[in-house]
Amino acid sequence: MEVRVQNVRKEFDRFPALHDVSLDIASGELIALLGPSGSGKTTLLRLIAGLERPTAGKIFFGNEDASEKTVQERNIGFVFQHYALFRHMTILENVSFGLEVRPRATRPPKAEIRRRARELLDLVQLSGLEKRYPSQLSGGQRQRVALARALAIEPRVLLLDEPFGALDAQVRRELRKWLREIHDRTGHTTVFVTHDQEEALELADRLCVMSQGKIEQVGTPDTVYDTPQSPFVFGFIGESSALPVTIENGDIRLEGRSIGVSTSEPNGSAQLYFRPHDIELIESDAALSGHVVTSRRVGGTRRVELDIGGAHRVEIDLPFDHPAAERSQIVFRPRRWTLFPDR
């Protein structure tokens, strides 16, 4: 089921949470809403679910206008950060709940409900725990029950609100992989909210990066990572350093000195963004030379913080065996970079 969000605005007590947001979600796609807290990503998810009503704008499920429909009518699967399981019900009862509350006309027979619930517990690898209560399961197991429960109603769209936010790092990684497998197997259109960029990059077909109630950029993980459209996206996705530069006749300068790379941008001031690993060391004297302030080992590389002229600090990655002693002088230039002209 494809979902179309059209010019949606949402205010809470006059405080705008979303400004005029539009987003097309393709059928069968796994899309991540990514942003810092307060960016409106959860609000957008809850609007799609029908847990909130938009102040203005419309939401379509396929060709059907879902904006005025209640949560119950929308037939969506929703997974909450803190599981929201029914603690007085067994695991099997939790998963069966969505089918059992259906009106008699559309409710499958009891044996059929049980069979389907068992099948789903099998899918989420929890067979054998049917009779347990939620309090007897670990966090990761509870979240899998929550997913099975959401899938039981055969939702048109699956919505997950920070589904792994309350779990520890190890379980998180496992469940991430596993969610991707489930998605590939069941093919549900899935929207999930996260503030963890690593999770979004690894899991999603497409990212929707949000900030302050607006969508900053939508695209595949590669596009968003390699060609960020705004300083916010550059800074939020992946590691980055920024320098205030001026452009003079195609020459990029820092504090009036050329840094050894050129551009076709018109003259003016701009912010130069680059990633710590997209640099190369050079021998000649250039503006981008600084002395090492801190140096720490990050996996296979050495992350070094440089002080340039006492005014700017940037981070660059060096080979781990580089003899970057403290206070030693390093000269470099960015290999790949992006300019965002100041307005």
Add this chain to the structure above:
Amino acid sequence: MMRFRQPSVIPGFGLTLGFTIAYFSLIILVPLIALVLRSAGIGWSGFWAAALDPRVLAALRTSFVTALIAAAINVVFGTLIAWVLVRYRFPGRRIFDAMVDLPFALPTAVAGISLTAIYAPNGIIGQLVAPLGWRIAYTPIGITIAMIFIGLPFVVRTIQPILEEVSKEVEEASATLGASRFQTISRVLLPSLTPAILTGFALAFARAVGEYGSVIFIAGNIPFVSEIAPLLIVIRLEEFNYQGAAVIATVMLVISFLMLFVLNLIQAWSRRRYGYGS
């Protein structure tokens, strides 16, 4: 065999347990034992004669039946009030919330006199039902109303914190799964409140059974009709029949203890079942 003492890193087990038992004995056990001993002073046959006196039995029945009805009514409306206070934001909510505690603070005699003034045949509400031939004050109905009044805060205050803990997300989860509002309340909300509702019921019931001050004004105190057991105890005392008073008190004590004990067992079971405290 049950292990008496679990090894634990928390120090002071012996000291705190000793203090607890000593304190508990001093405050609760010693007076109760004195009461039982006093009533035992008249011997078996005397005890049964005093306990099975028709007027005593009628008073005991009035007390326990009205207290049970009052507690049951309080559970229904107390839950509703707790729900409104927790789930909705409306002007005056805090004042409303504070007012729930008033029955705790008000001298019971004041409550009793006010209720009597309202429900007496010439009172504001009493005169509305008088033409229908109904009487509220001076009947067991009046007793029940006084007990409802004093028991309400117990129910609201036990359910409120638990309801606050049942996250809104659980209700939302139920809605996303297609459950109607009614299904959410009956299948999700109420079952998860069961232990708290039982506790509230037990507290309201215990309070109502022991209530004296507010009830005696509205009850009319007609023997065999609207005379409560605590009042009969006072009457026996005024007759200098101390042992008769002690006998009624002992019977009340035993019945109350058994009922509260059973309620506690049900609570413990439902708590285990619903996974609280684990």
